[in-house]
Amino acid sequence: MPLGTVFKNVFDMFRERSDVRFPKHSGSNSSIFDELKSSPANPVGNPANELFCKDLTKAGALLEKSAQEVVSGCDITFSCVSDPDALKELVFGKNGVLKGISNGKGFVDMSTVDVTTTRHIYDAVTSAGGNFLHAPVCGNKQLASEGQLVILASGDRSLYDDCFTCFEAMSKKWFFLGEIGNGTKMALIMSIIQANMLGALAESLVLADKSGLDQDHVIQVLRHTTANCELLSSKGNGKRNNQSY
Structure with missing residues (x-):
């Protein structure tokens, strides 16, 4: 930033x-x-x-x-x-x-x-x-x-x-x-978790498209499941608005 x-x-x-x-x-x-x-x-x-x-x-x-x-x-x-x-x-x-x-x-x-x-x-x-x-x-x-x-x-x-x-x-x-350095380690772990979550979302949307499902429907369903979170919701909205990850 x-x-x-x-x-x-x-x-x-x-x-x-x-x-x-x-x-x-x-x-x-x-x-x-x-x-x-x-x-x-x-x-x-x-x-x-x-x-x-x-x-x-x-x-x-x-x-x-x-x-x-x-x-x-x-x-x-x-x-x-x-x-x-x-x-x-x-x-x-x-x-x-x-x-x-x-x-x-x-x-x-x-x-x-x-x-x-x-x-x-x-x-x-x-x-x-x-x-x-x-x-x-x-x-x-x-x-x-x-x-x-x-x-x-x-x-x-x-x-x-x-x-x-x-x-x-x-x-x-x-x-x-x-001890010094632990903040960096934790930040790296958080980044890995977020990257994996976004990767899973991207793969799921591609699979939905290849399967003939509407990607918007996938995102709407996701919002009402236990898998929903702020990160996936915001990136899902970005996808719907043709924004990149």
């Missing part, structure tokens, strides 16, 4: 209760803006960037020049980027997160990345005296805008407890799953 959209939605939900800081685009932390390029706000490398930042600062956010400055000025910092390389650059790059970490600082990353990367960052942050929590999410753009994500956290338990109000604003349910 586009980070720009998620950030604006989340910011609207808890700006009244949190000190929000946002890193200004610069070469040292450009990776955090990789996902923003696909946002409707299109804030990177063009005049829309100024408008995007002005809207946030007008609403109460503080604009900083780098990830280091954001972390230095906040007790707890949240991040969400596109992939492991972007996260490593954000944390270990020049003027990155690690440069701003000191005793008692909390860093929460919500990116979907591999266990090895997560553990590497956990070791680096804790060695610098900080606390680290990895908290990937289950959900999509619409659920993010509605504050209905599911958060799968692992790492520092005390930091997890400190994030209660932020998690409350962003999600409908949040879990602490123990």
Whole structure:
């Protein structure tokens, strides 16, 4: 999901209760803006960037020049980027997160990345005296805008407890799953379950078509059986409207 959209939605939900800081685009932390390029706000490398930042600062956010400055000025910092390389650059790059970490600082990353990367960052942050929590999410753009994500956290338990109000604003349910990396494992398991469910739905609709049954009838019947769920219902509606999976 586009980070720009998620950030604006989340910011609207808890700006009244949190000190929000946002890193200004610069070469040292450009990776955090990789996902923003696909946002409707299109804030990177063009005049829309100024408008995007002005809207946030007008609403109460503080604009900083780098990830280091954001972390230095906040007790707890949240991040969400596109992939492991972007996260490593954000944390270990020049003027990155690690440069701003000191005793008692909390860093929460919500990116979907591999266990090895997560553990590497956990070791680096804790060695610098900080606390680290990895908290990937289950959900999509619409659920993010509605504050209905599911958060799968692992790492520092005390930091997890400190994030209660932020998690409350962003999600409908949040879990602490123990040692670092367990959140990633759980997210993978959830993805496998969802993929299998969608695969079964797709195969069933093809079978219905080959058997001479109306696919719309299959979806209508499904809604009234124990196999029905929000995922299959929404994808079934998408199929009826000629949308792709």
